[in-house]
Amino acid sequence: MDGGSGYSSVDKSRVLDVKPLRSLVPVFPSTLQAPSFVGQSTSGFSPFYPFTSPQGTPSTPDLNQQIPPAPIRSFPGEQQPHLSDVTNGGTRPHPKKSRSQNRYNSLYVADSGNGTSSDFVVGISLVDRHDGNREVVNNVLVRFDALRRRLSQIEDAKESRTGIIRRVDLKAGNILMSNGVRTNMRKRVGVAPGVEIGDIFFFRMEMCLVGLHSQSMAGIDYMIVQGDFEEQPVALSIVSSVEYDDDVEDSDVLIYSGHGGNANNKDKKAADQKLERGNLALERTLHWANEVRVIRGIKDNLKGKVYVYDGLYKILESWIEKGRSGCNMFKYKLVRMPGQPGAFAVWKSIQKWKEGFSSRAGLILPDLTSGSESIPVALVNDVDDERGPAHFNYFPTIKYVKSFKLVKPYFGCNCRNACLPGDPNCSCIQKNGGYIPYTANGVLVGRKPLIHECGPTCPCFPNCKNRVSQTGFKLRLEVFKTKNRGWGLRSWDPIRAGTFICEFAGEVLDKLRKDREEENDDYIFDTTRVYESFKWNYEPGVIEEDSSHDSTEEYNVAFPLIISAKNVGNVARFMNHSCSPNVFWQPVMYEHNTESFVHIAFFAMRHVPPLTELTYDYGMSCTYESEGNNAPSKKKNCLCGSPKCRGYFG
Template sequence: MEHHFGQDAAPASGSFDKTRVLNVKPLRTLVPVFPSPSNPASSSAPQGGAPFVCVSPSGPFPSGVAPFYPFFISPESQRLSEQNAQTPTGQRVPATPAAPISTAVPINSFRTPTGATNGDVGTSRRSTRSRGQVAQEDGYSNAVIEEVEADATTVTKRSKRKLQNKIKGPQSVGSGDVDPDAVAADILKSLNPLVFNVLNQPEGSRDSVAYTLMIYEVMRRKLGQIEDSNRAANAVAKRPDLRAGAIMMNKGIRTNSKKHIGLVSGVEIGDIFFFRFELCLVGLHSPSMAGIDYIGTKTSQEEEPLAVSIVSSGGYEDDVEDGDLLIYSGQGGVNRDKGASDQKLERGNLALDNSAHRGNEVRVIRGLKDLYHPTGKVYVYDGLYKIQDSWVDKSKSGFNVFKYKLGRLPGQPPAYMIWKSIQQWTEKSAPRAGVILPDLTSGAEKVPVCLVNDVDAEKGPAYFTYLPNLKNLRPTAPLESSIGCSCVGGCQPNNSNCPCVQKNGGYLPYSSASLIADLKSVIYECGPSCQCPPNCRNRVSQSGLKFRLEVYKTKNKGWALRSWDAIRAGSFICEYAGEVIDSARVEEELGGDNLDDYIFDSTRIYQQLEVFPDDTEAPKIPSPLYISAINEGNVARFMNHSCSPNVLWRPVIHENKNFSDLHIAFYAIRHIPPMMELTFDYGTVLPLKAGHRKKKCLCESVKCRGYFC
């Protein structure tokens, strides 16, 4: 980090002169490259004909364009959903028989018939094609699919036995008791078959890692949600993380399953995880609990065991951590029943010893406390280390403990160091370089939002007024008439009488960790007419910013948004604040000089981020919503476009006496490490409206569509 802003450029807090940045033009990823419609075909494109929109999920893909998300929807389906969304009455328009059938297979085709009936598009295929037929016709055959098809409960004998024991157990009662394996099978069937093509590659890739983690996330959250709603008040919590992980292992939904020393393809240094099973499933660290992973233990060969990876979670005493150095304690010497004892030079300890002698690389995953879930941990993949030294130490209780000193190999991108830096900024033991404003919001948010420029001399983005929420909010007629809840202590997941639970399909939309449980096309939160308190689990998007965000200057994309805190997939990040305007105003603004950069337009068409299987249609909005953040807005106005975004939006409806307060909320698609830019897909206007310009996309993703508009 350069320090050229250190002393002179950063003004004392509170003395910032806003007039100095008054006339700075916003510079974002939005660079108009073509005047409006340069291509007549695209302006009237009857279907997804524009080159930059969507490709069929079944391919072929132009070079550089491939689906990144495990769930897809055809362009026609998107268009239909989009029409549905714009129906003023809020009634869904069924797909007419005359509607063109896509060559793409709608994701709904793979839905089990008993499933919830959202997404009416593509019905004709869904009901008539079995999975087996699809596999034949479209060439989607592969081992995983066949296994899923053959038997939903195909598991190893061992796991089957265990599952049966669980089913017989005393506590699996509940009105809607669901078999986890059946749920898992449903989820797997709802996946885009292309996912399996990626997963079946012997070598892991960025995509296979991303898919694996997303499927795990979906499975874990769904099982947790079901368990949550069925569990009696004082029952012991099951472990959806373990259950989901076991199912994934049994079905072979994993990548890099062959252990090896060194980097893991598709996993990048700096990647973060929130469960040990995630490390396991992507091939970073196989043991589900143990801290040392090693290979070469086959007794037939005389090969000595060698260490592959370690997880440093601070579980053993005397761990000293310092940036690129790590003192790691060996395993053993702790027994639940027998108490403490000397560690032995066997298993992982022996493997580490051998690796030390050979000078082998060892992957290091650092487990840190998760600020937002004090009982949980964040795992940071910190790349390759070498063991520099080892010795035997005495534990506090006087027993022998093996110690290993590991040093990080040079030349690797920073990972854990970023966490250390942020910690120093937090503790004020080191200043954040290039700070222009310590709090852009002037206290309007609960947490400060830093304004930073450590790349050039620009003093800030164009002037605007910070507004934390929506202005001119007009209640609109809801999709369904409804009433507020009367859950005095907050809505409970197992209260099927709560109208807010009912509106969300019988489940609370958020997990106990406030993560979005599965991505519905609309999220119904409690609102002004509900009697539940502000901290109700169903008001997640109403409590303002939670993460410490930072607006910062990029090298080539203008200003952007990122977070000091790690963000778990499914976390609420912020809403799109600004002034609600009507379509006439939108046209007006479009006639202006590129001011549409800060208009949120719900009627745009989005390349579907079908991350969650329950979501097979576009976001469903009772009426079109336009929000202008040109003059007033919040952090959301700084989020840039990307064709491989890590954030998505969903409409959130707050219950308000038979009317709806409509908001746009942003959620993390994946786990987002600190200081990584937050981006979402701006979507596409079809047909192109007069005055609209195509913009060249600078997202630099390998999946980049090239343009957006």
């Protein structure tokens, strides 16, 4: 069994044949390497570690296993294992080289023998592959999701013809692992460098790539430590399949079920769980009192399962009880170490708000849109006594005047059913290069100069996959008072990279009015500003595609678009600037009443945990960029707090 359930009291009087784990004879793996768990390949690619191959043998050392830097503490009466004897897949590890010795590998070029173009640049040094940091972790996750989105787009086109659904997340992980796009390969007890408490993941492969949990299927990740007399397994991390409907009184306590036997499943052939592999590792970790990384699996009604890293726990107790099948299963009680920021507890609080079991602290208005949006937007202030932002008229979309109608008319598609990728007769699809720009679940595949969506007058189905940005936002958002930057915007829901958040609503200004009002308008969006460039799309070389498939990410707005949300606007007006944003803007065009207009849509740059502030880059004035310090002083001091903060914007 892969995970446990939330903490609830255990009535041991109802458990038959209860035995303490200490009375059972441990069963060690037949070899020194940790076990491998076989995953089913459905994407036409060869399985790879950690799916099928062992973690190493004495004759074939494997770089996946390295020395853990954290100490292993012994318990009374047992010899302390020597960390110098920690097995590296059954062999002693090589001494760690200094960072300076390995920096020449920072632009390592992949071997073309892995199905990858020979000019594919990994961009991650050998040092950073073994020991990560925040920048490297973000780099790996962004590149994985970019590749996964592109593979999803390709498979969606095939599925429309074949009906076969494939696991593109496994394929994307295989490609990146095979080419060294990963980090924290050095297994360790405790913190995974660069992974922060509260980080969310939508696929198990993401956790494998950043070294948080290296098992793609099993719920217990462990390594073998060589002691004085025998090898000993030590647990590193667990993935718990905790659901919201579990009776979890204390979010800092977890009752985790052991692995194997199907002891808790009446419908499958069941057997008693054995004290071996991951179960034995948890038992040994209980005695040594070492920390275990805990990832909570949470079921989201819209997105399926989401995984949240909940930090470090310690195992306090273990016992055996009967599962639903009548067979014995192991149980472990874990308690969260104090002093860590909230993660799973935040999810529990949000769920209570949504279900009305408790009110949101600092709630001013349950819906500041007054019903203009299909989903209410809360107004919250738990910082000071301010009762709300300055008055404005809420309007959910952009307001053009007739003078801004595009010269060239935009003709929609003639599809009578659903628009299909590759359809030569669908004008909307052809304007997007032959593909629908979104995956089947509405996630943007890549940044483009301009995205063409089917408009309200297109005869295709209203739920056409090419109508994402015009159907309104689907997230439960809230406007909240920040500590030092006025009002801000965040979400109660977890946000997947590429998810549509909202559009920038307001009044379109002409150049004359813009120059007259900009000085006293803090709610200006201007496409003519200079924005920091960043890479978000996939790399064609990684799947041997021609670079022409990766169209430029530079925007191509038909005319300078300047929008003011000072008097009229929506929730986007509350998004603050950041030099390291988690949101980006994308021009989107669609036809309405025979006229065509450009809209500015915001999408998530990376996965965003609940109650994390949403920010985008406001850009810099072209005048300031061209004239430098001699330009008029319209720039504003930046308080984003990012390590890459440039100190100003505007």
